[in-house]
Amino acid sequence: MATIPTDRNPDSTLAFLRAGYRFIGQRCERYGTDIFQTRLLLEPTICVRGRAAAELFYDADRFVREGAMPARGKRTLTGRGGRGHPLRRTAAGPRGGPEPDAGAAGQRLRGHRRAARPLSLPAGPAPG
Structure with a gap:
């Protein structure tokens, strides 16, 4: 079994907050892999990216x-x-495949909007 690369920093919380969404991608590029281990808030954390990672997280039997x-x-x-x-x-539309055409996506979105119930708020002043 391959070893998971480990970030050298004792904690990567500040780097994570600075980089935001790009944090995992940047570190994966640095380590040349789609998985690495780091510490966030001093807790060991495994970060993953890619299609296999997404499939893992959407597997209802695992999470x-x-x-x-x-x-x-x-x-x-x-x-x-x-x-x-x-x-x-x-x-x-689907991810990882060809981009859906705007017409099909628009039709699906309009169908969902029609199915959604309208929001109704009580009359009178806002509670405060």
Whole structure:
């Protein structure tokens, strides 16, 4: 079994915060691999990228998502009940293949918008 490259820094939290989204890609390029180990907030962390990594994370038999995200974040990022993300992915089209044409994506998005319930807010002043 191959050894996973390990970042030399005792902790990479600041580098992660500075680089943001680019952090994993930059380190993978540095180590010439799609996987490496580092420390974030002093905790050992394995970072991965690529198609195989994405397939691993979407495998429901390997990861339990229920309860993994705080309720506020879940409502914000995925919509009520966690249904928002799969709908957005469907509207955007398949990943890793040819780009969908704008007409097909637009039709899917319009279909999802029609299926969504309208937001209704109570009348009167905002609670404060």
